Amino acid sequence: MTTATSPRALEHPTRDQIRLEAVLHALSDPVRLLIVRDMARERAELSCSYFDLPVTKSTTTHHFRVLREGGVIRQTYRGTAKLNALREDDLEALFPGLLGAVLAAAGAQAAREGEPGAQLS
């Protein structure tokens, strides 16, 4: 109802609206860090259902929204799916090296704890 002209528009912060605190907060949750690591590894637009997360679908939606509103990812509708992409270019322009350092740190920590054979090639 309400016949919205674009019923599937998504709010994204522009590049200069992205705040460092929000990015760090978005990355400080284990589930969201997992999502971001997966996206960085695949380097493609992934649908939400691609991820195998230890939470329900509602919670997944919530985490993707936090990532989107923090400016970490960009979400677009593609038919019935919603594709997610890392905003690597924007983050790199604003905070050079930050995303790479966080991803490397997450990889190092994962290699230390838990998966002793999980190194990135």
Added chain:
Amino acid sequence: MTTATSPRALEHPTRDQIRLEAVLHALSDPVRLLIVRDMARERAELSCSYFDLPVTKSTTTHHFRVLREGGVIRQTYRGTAKLNALREDDLEALFPGLLGAVLAAAGAQAAREGEPGAQLS
């Protein structure tokens, strides 16, 4: 009372107890980010009262504790004062480049917003 042998011992995580999520969370608060930036700039052990923070002393204590328990800083008693030092060596060993990237990002953001003349020499 209770005659504790070291009544002024402070809990610090060991290097391998430091978790990336905790570090990112500690850095995702504006007040704490300000503290860390000051410490990185001065490169010396600073007392808590050195900082001019927009919160009360109780809240300041809380923020320093979050930073300490996250493994970002090391606190030691020196008479009536408590000296704070960045754990740059531990963080660099665990997460190479992370602290530097965050500090650079914070500096860049501060230069963009608010203080248009505040560049680091």
Added chain:
DNA sequence: ACGGTAGTACGATAACCATCGTAGTACGGC
């Protein structure tokens, strides 16, 4: 048109957290 799949919206809940004020402890100096 119908059903299935993908994701959202809306509450609800419990945990966490940033903030404060007040009262208390530790130490140095007088």
Added chain:
DNA sequence: GCCGTACTACGATGGTTATCGTACTACCGT
């Protein structure tokens, strides 16, 4: 011993958040 300074502990409070379940919408096949 007494006082001031530096910081802490405790309790309270209000806001945010991570989580869930259920009900809903949007789109694609058939």
